[in-house]
Amino acid sequence: MIKQRKTGEILAVFISIFLGLSALIASHIWSITNPAAANYVLLKVGSWLPGWWGIGTYAGKEMIGLIFWIVSWIILHFILKNIQVSLKKWLTVFMFSIFALLIITWPPIYHAIWGWLPTKP
Amino acid sequence: MKPIFSARDLAVTQAGVAALLFILMPILHWVDDSQYKWLSIFHGVGATLTILVSCYMLHLVYPLLRGKDGAVKRLKFVLWLVNILTLASIITANWLYIGYRAPDGARQWFIYHHPSIHLILMEYKEFVALFPLPLGIGALWILHRFGKQMEQTTNTAISSVIAILLTIMWVCLIIGFVFGLAMVKIKGV
Numbered sequence: 001m002i003k004q005r006k007t008g009e010i011l012a013v014f015i016s017i018f019l020g021l022s023a024l025i026a027s028h029i030w031s032i033t034n035p036a037a038a039n040y041v042l043l044k045v046g047s048w049l050p051g052w053w054g055i056g057t058y059a060g061k062e063m064i065g066l067i068f069w070i071v072s073w074i075i076l077h078f079i080l081k082n083i084q085v086s087l088k089k090w091l092t093v094f095m096f097s098i099f100a101l102l103i104i105t106w107p108p109i110y111h112a113i114w115g116w117l118p119t120k121p
Numbered sequence: 122m123k124p125i126f127s128a129r130d131l132a133v134t135q136a137g138v139a140a141l142l143f144i145l146m147p148i149l150h151w152v153d154d155s156q157y158k159w160l161s162i163f164h165g166v167g168a169t170l171t172i173l174v175s176c177y178m179l180h181l182v183y184p185l186l187r188g189k190d191g192a193v194k195r196l197k198f199v200l201w202l203v204n205i206l207t208l209a210s211i212i213t214a215n216w217l218y219i220g221y222r223a224p225d226g227a228r229q230w231f232i233y234h235h236p237s238i239h240l241i242l243m244e245y246k247e248f249v250a251l252f253p254l255p256l257g258i259g260a261l262w263i264l265h266r267f268g269k270q271m272e273q274t275t276n277t278a279i280s281s282v283i284a285i286l287l288t289i290m291w292v293c294l295i296i297g298f299v300f301g302l303a304m305v306k307i308k309g310v
Binding site for chain 2: 002004005007009010013014016017020021024025028049051054055056058059061062065069087088091094095098102105106107108
């Protein structure tokens with residue numbers, strides 16, 4: 001008899017992917033809206049990555065996304081693994097949240113909301 | 122009467138020729154005289170291979186949705202490959218990005234000549250191209266944990282989850298690939 005696992009595990013996968021990617025995009029938008037404060041933190045966070053001096057703030061954004069994804073996944077996995085959830089409902093929610101992320105990541109859209117910095121190339 | 126060549130032979134031949142010619146595209150960049158030539162070839166070959174293998178992977182989702190025997194195992198193996206290739210492409214992309222941002226590099230050229238190529242295409246591509254990694258690893262984890270369950274009972278809900286994760290993954294991969302191709306066509310790193 002095969003062990004029947006609970007679908008909460010799958011929900012943990014969904015939420016952690018969404019959190020990781022949201023953190024990635026949020027850190028990017030942060031560096032657009034407040035580069036002075038954000039770039040200092042982002043460079044510092046990314047500074048252990050080989051070549052960070054050439055990659056710039058992008059290294060920090062990647063690290064923030066990676067940390068949010070992995071840490072939230074581990075935590076959520078143990079919280080949610082014993083509950084059964086509706087996959088149909090959560091799959092729909094997940095699909096729309098990823099589409100929303102893909103739309104907000106399109107530069108003309110976030111610049112329309114948060115503005116273009118005249119000093120930034 | 123039996124046909125002279127089977128449909129499978131023809132399909133495999135077509136896919137093989139297409140794959141070979143696609144791989145040639147980045148390799149032909151060896152005639153470039155850029156300092157980052159070999160790195161861009163690595164990244165180009167990595168990205169092209171990722172797209173080719175991910176197309177095959179997406180086709181393996183159909184037998185999974187139909188509940189065919191052995192579909193989980195085959196998809197798992199190819200998904201492993203795609204995840205490794207995606208990671209390799211991200212690593213070479215970060216490496217090449219140093220050259221892209223370098224003084225007198227492609228970024229400066231774009232900002233001077235066609236700012237929107239950097240400000241819109243590149244800024245979008247560099248983030249969307251990271252999406253496939255968590256989506257692919259998430260799908261692989263679900264296949265690993267629920268694989269046996271999926272083979273025993275025809276659990277179509279979990280198959281649909283895998284299908285959606287991998288379809289979004291493939292869409293993000295192709296966005297990164299096409300935007301990258303469009304940019305290198307105008308100005309290589």
